[in-house]
Amino acid sequence: MIVPAAIDWSVIVPILPELLLVGVAIVLIGLDLFFPDQRQLLPWLTIVGSLCALIMVLGARPAVGFGGMFLLDGYAVVFKTICLATVIMTALMSEQFRNLIRMRQGEYYSLLMLSLVGMLLIASAGDLMVLYLGLELMALPIYALVGLHKQGRWTSEAAVKYFLTGGFASALLLFGMSLLYGLTGTTDISQIAEAISVRQLAGNSAMLAALGLCLVGCCFKVAVAPFHFWTPDVYEGAPTVITAFMSVAPKAAGFALFGRIFFFGLPHLHDHWGPILAVLALLTMAVGNITALCQRNLKRMLAYSSVAHAGYAVLGLLAGTAEGMAATMTYLVIYLFMNLGAFAILMLLTSADGSGDTLDDCKGLATRHPLAAAMMLVFLFSLTGIPPTGGFIGKFYLLKAAFMAGYTLTVVGAVLFSAISAYFYLRVIRYMYMNDPVQQTGLVASSGMYATLVLCLLGVLGTGIFPGSLLNWTVALLAGL
Template identity: 35%
Template structure:
């Protein structure tokens, strides 16, 4: 809307027309977020949880139905601020499904004897008498659902933003609730709060980068709209330092969100400190949303500059894959290991971005979908593996888990094999599609780097399998808690998608190819 104001400065004010039907998915989720806040304000504590949960799931399912009903629509909406197009809808659809699974995990109360994964009162000082009282009285926070809905709303806007300001607003709407939620873990609260603060400070930095870059791009092109920027770049092919700096700043803001090296330092701390269901949701959904935004920015607005950004991204992708994989080797905490794994995986997805072709776009989207289901499944299992102090995230406590709980360990092994890219899992088809796009685009050497990084990554993924299956259980070995139906559904969905996409990927590939490219 601000875009409109800026662009139509001189003309008389006209009421902007809003395409409610085309914007329905975003509006439903954000509307539900507002209602959720009102519920917190006006309803008694005892009824909040069931009502909030009903609201969340109804809103998400309604949004999903709205997205599906839009499958044939291609339009630029909201006065040019947003678009409805195939890749955008697929990413929105995946985000909503992942959000449903994430909500199922966040709603789980059967694992921790004292409640769910979130602190009873975030305001109570860690370790204080207040906190003990709140826990003893069985308090829960239901505000998390309002935060959650706003975060999902932001994620839905992020990959379909068609101008810089909308993208920035989406980035903030997505991130701010996540900063808060990251600090609300029930166990190890200091770690959680530290994580939240780090996430917030570094996130604010990156937002500032993005905003600065946006201002420079506006200065160059006189517009914040992606298609107009693309036009101006095409009309002025001479590279100006202004554009290059602007591009670097904007990209840095987005690369921070996807956790690419060298903007990755926040990832391990935040993944480790945040409540596990939230980590799972964030690892999966933020990655999709941020990659969606990155792809749109690079393909639509900066497509003409690809010979300038490809070499830089080439280096970033190679670094991301290698650094992520190598540092993951040394981790002894499973959540930190998966954090570095998510960095390495981001590097692989960047191969699709760098291909700068429809195949690259399709490959990146497929990879994102397969990665997100596998990742949320893996975090669901981390929620289940517990000892007296809560989740047993230290790797040594996973030794011999295959003996104690063969079924759960097998599913976790499946997720690890998929992340390692072993055939017959979705991860393999994902790697295959981005590698194919990269070789088609002539990036053979980058694929060789990716191959070496895959091997290093395979080593640490399989190390967990070795630990679970090839070693004896010890006294230290954690036990697997019996999950309620919420977690079971999420886990089953993750495992099913991981196997199905590995064996019959064609329907999804067809859907992605059919969806076509970004609307300009």
């Protein structure tokens, strides 16, 4: 008789938040299917589930699960917090959006949850397999989310473009991973780093091919130029609430992926990837900021601005130091507040048929809705990087990290492009305050929308006025590895 081995259930403790979210996703789709008249519960269930997961993540002690495949370290905690907070705010905003466009709510919220699980897995991955699975679990629901609103004029086009570029990037990344496996004989990220230093693989040509493929794959995912071309189309075509979500959470998860591979897995090849990233960061800031100058559509302008912000965030990563990584993480937290805030205001402006997101539509916003205009002013100041908002502090730490690592020219370029970006951000403010409104209708906002706006405003101003606490938090978590 075969005695089954006793299962040690304590191994699942580190992944409890993820399991909880998978459970919530299943409950959400079941609730939508079997109790269609209880649909108003869906957003609240999403929010409560994500909040519980957030508390569990923040309260968890550092742990290693599944033989090093799953790492619950400080690095993971920061990225998980960003992704969970984004989903909570997106769910709060979605109530507003449901009134504008009829969306399939059960699918919408459960896909959001499943994508969130993928992001949490990326943040915690200690192994290339988990990294890849997390990446696909994040990306596949988002392809579906972009195309979910089938009656939209551009949604299917955006979904196809996103799907094809995302799939191509994944394939490139995977080939790079398979080469890494062949060279080091393992898929464990810390063991890969060890094997590279022990066996002196840093100059190997196959190693450089693997590095290049992984770099291109990651650059696609975080939209670093010249691999950013899908971003504006997808961001413009998708429903605004999903664009807001996509421009923050998957980008943060993409940086988690970037950091796991390059900062943890390939630190010994920093001499190779540091300068390449410095050039790409400059190119990204140039393309993002200069193309944003000639956009009339506010959504598309914010899409290019998110490309430019990916360029800034790379500045911390390319330094290859713990301070640089902490600066990138800090910046992503601040970016979460300012970008979601700007998109929330854009959502207020958007009318039922998806129009109303051009520059002309924000003319005279200050007379139509003074509070919304004042909030947009703060978010745009923060995106530009004007003190005392969080955006200034975030950029300051990033530039400092890159400067300390010796990338002086890149830092100079970043400052110049940041100055250029002031033109198109402040142009929106000029339209809001110095032009007469084209339409006189008031703006309606749901209570969830107000909650999001207040949270974003507090985040942007709080990080700007008390800059030390956020950086200390990320540095302490990263140092506690």
